[in-house]
Amino acid sequence: LFATVLCWSSLRKSLSNTNRSKGGKQSRSGGGRKGADDQEEEEQPLQAVLIADSFNRRFFPITKDQPRALLPLGNVAMIDYTLEFLTSTGVQETFVFCCWMSHKIKEHLLKSKWCRPTSPNTVHIITSDLYRSLGDVLRDVDAKNLVRYDFVLVYGDVVSNIDVTQALQEHKHRRKVEKNISVMTMVFKESSPGHKSRCEEDDIIVAMDTKSQRVLHYQKTQGLKKLQFPMNIFHNGSEDFEIRHDLLDCHISICSPQVAELFTDNFDYQTRNDFVRGMLVNEEILGNQIHMHVTKDGYGARVSNLLMYDSVSSDLIRRWVYPLTPEANFTDREGPPCTHSRHNVYRGPGVSLGHGSQMVENVLIGCGTSIGADCHISNSVIGSNCNIGDNVTLDCAYVWNHVTISKNVTISQSVVCDRVEIREGVRLNKQCVLAYNVLIGPNVSLPDGTVVSMHHPDEEEEEDDDEFLSDGDADASQSKEKNKQKGFNPAEVGVEGKGFVWKTSSLDDTEDEELSQCLWGLVLNPDPESDSEASEPDDPDDPVIPSPEMDDVKVFELEVLGTLQRGLEENIGCDNLVVEVNSLKYAYNITLREVMQMLTRVVLEFPFQQQQGVQLSAAQYATVLLPLIERWAPLFKNYVKKAQDHLDCLSAFEEHFLEQEKHWPAMIKVLMSMYQLEILEEELIMRWFSQGATTDKGRQLRKNQGLQKFIKWLEEAEDESSEDE
């Protein structure tokens, strides 16, 4: 049969149009895959790779019982949003890769509408416990040769209504024009900084080429104050670049099949971030480029932490993700859908509301839930079959299914998972999380950020290694045993309470960097203005710019110092040093007089430079300096020629010792050696001495005993010599 198909396909190339359709039919009836292949060459069905695992543990301990992709968002599992997005954008074949709790995801998908025969999007579920990262998945894609055309790469927790058709066309066009250079098109959504759906952790900065929409630089900005862009990204011949901080990474990328190959080639790529960085840095070597597509009016966000969960949920209820709305029932569940009324209040079938209860705005209540009297509910999502008592206040609460809440409970901005029971008078402050099956109460108040789970925080460390391998059921039984061993703390969870409080500190000691961040993600925007402005000092180069002349002299001094140091290290002769200093003199346009002063100063300060930080005594200073002066005597002689030169040299000498009062004892030795080496002439030393000082200190210096003696000695020597004559 296969042979006939092959035969057919080769024949087809020579056949006319009418025959082609016939050939297609033939091969399809044959059931051979090859025939389908041929047809695809014309149509290229859109494929997608959906990764139903986050490979991190940001949702711990919730995800201990349920994989992230199945967590309900607006009472629908997150993966359903992703699949709906893919289907509506025209994807015909989706590969879902699962690792953590793959059986649950598989079970969910098999029951869902995606696996019905009528589904326009064929879903293949591929599970393996060996996937540890996105890189592993894509390497597997390459190994199994699953994708043949451009495909969409998404995570199982992306909620979006973006139509990627245009981005796809652009991508294909680029690949056609530039011969497969562009390997990926990243989809971004425009949203200004500080927008609620931008979380600090995922904040990015992108440098792009305006004309070609090419990504030149991609970086997460978390924790950065200054954004650095390497210069080589601006050397591509373009004149127009953009640096954009107004983009939200939707984590939707259109990839060419090359991407999977590149992951195989670079086995150290773990995340998409690694990949993008690798492509951009090695652009010149590998010749692969990444482009971007910015959408203005779509919605796309990844639920990467609870803060994002909060904002995406509220966006969903406020209908920003239209047509994915709570009442749309796109998952095709049985039974009547929920109703939508004013102020974005959605009520599922069979919801009963007690007397005096208010659903203020942005409320979604699942089917079969009953709410008692005098409740006040706003900006919240309540799952199905919950039981809520009287006088309960919920604000920004996410209550999942089968939850029982007794009367007089207050919950604000918290997540309450399935089958949790909250007893009377409990108060949940902001950012609390009650994981599955927890019981709280009565009459306790949980402080901000409390996380309660039936799993003991310690057991996580013990199981750390076989985390991904362990089976969910085994987990549960194990934890039950432990519960018996370690009792619950009634002060924390209430007298009747069941559950362990997870402290952030216990998360901190695990090595995993991801874990050290709290479940809710960073506190969003602690007022960006104040934090950035207050903590940042002015640019160091901000205040007065030094005038260029000043600079030159300073630079010259440093250069002379460097030259001398090098001369010492490499044993360069004085002649060569003279040449170097001369060239520096011209380079920085320094007068001869300044050269003299700088040279004297540099030499006199040389011992300090050599032994940095060490306090030199006068004697030590002299022992270090004297050989140097001897060594560089020719250098001095080259510059100190006229009388004025001597005086300049001496004034620099004086200046130096005025600053270094401690070294006055050494002064005389230095002067003596300079005299003996015939750098300085006695007559001019005398003149300098007698010409007097301009400052008190200078006078003081001249009164120095040693100096007085030296001068006297000089005078006598002069007398003697004159007598001789």
Added chain:
Amino acid sequence: MELQAVLMAAGGGSRMMDLTYNTPKPMLPVGNKPLMWYPLNLLERVGFEEVIVITTKEVQKMMSTDPKMKLEVKMKLDVVCIPEDTDMGTADALRHIQQKIKTDILVMSCDLITDAALHEVVDLFRAHNATLAMMMSKAHEFTETVPGQKGKKKTAEQRDFVGVDESGKRLLFMANEADLEEGLSIRKSIMRKHPRMHIKTGLVDAHLYCLKKSVVDFLAENKSISSIRGELVPYLVRKQFSKAANSQTTKDEADEQSQKQKDGNVNLDLHILSRDEPLLQLAQAYSCWNDHRGDMSDAYHGGTLRCYVHIMEQGLCYRVNTLAAYIEANRLIGSDSIIGAGGQIAEKTSIKRSTIGNSVTVKEKVKVTNSIVMHGVTIEEGCNIQGSVICSNAVVGRGADLKYCLVGNGQRIEPEAERTNEVIVGSDQLMEI
């Protein structure tokens, strides 16, 4: 009077030494008019009645004799000479004339030839109550062959990186490639305020600035800044986002007092901050107008120092500061050829796409194509001159053939010479370089 115009005409033309050896840059003939006539004419057209011209003694003398300057410039020129040997920068020059500055100023360079609508720059300055508004233009590719340059040498000049906001008007960033060796670095807080920054590299600064009076006062206090383009503008651009500039509005009163006291110790920066007048502040507070999207903070994010740039997308904008630009500018002025007054052009000559200066003698059978011939030049019989620049008072001998050459001031080209792609200047001139 809203703006005082200041024309900077003291530059030496250091990038085209061969041309400016005898004629100072402001007086170089372009289309038989001195270069500085063009900016003056522009100012006159938009209605300025008085201009402060900063220049050297030499130029002043030449200006007083040049007929074009006398007859065609009707504005009152207040010529201020600066000492020639001190090497003053443009900012130094502004400091020099601080006493004359009574209002905000418009500073122009003498080498700008443009048909730009000046009001665009001034409107930006007005609309945003800006401290600085400047003009830039897309860089031009020079198509003409430049004498003395072999082939199409791409001048590897360092590019300027100019960052503007989404509207393309607010100036956010400015640096030269040379200073960016370690990469381009931008503070995140700036990106927060202006999340979409365009970085443009192919721009030429037209050296046309509107500056607040307070900036001139600031310069008077702050003597270390010597050039407008090199130091002052980058400083102002950076200052927009510094803390002092932003905290201004909050502790207004304290500042006001300190400014009134003028202790002398008052932070130098304070002078530079253009303070919005109380009424304007009130208007801003009550207005729902905002200069940005995405958040609800005040217009300009409360910053009081603002720099704007007008980028010319099309139109003519040349800075005549190199030989190539000079040739290009000459080509653009006038449609085909211009011939100055008082010259003698003999029969059977052909002059195409060329500019011929005053009192030029052209003998018979001479062909001049694509060239610039300055005043007082003599071209003997049968010469062929193509793509060349002949400076004043030069003599080209009989039958000489010059292609893409630059002939220096007063040079003599021997008869029957054949020169291609050469710079012919006197030996004393060579020493200068």
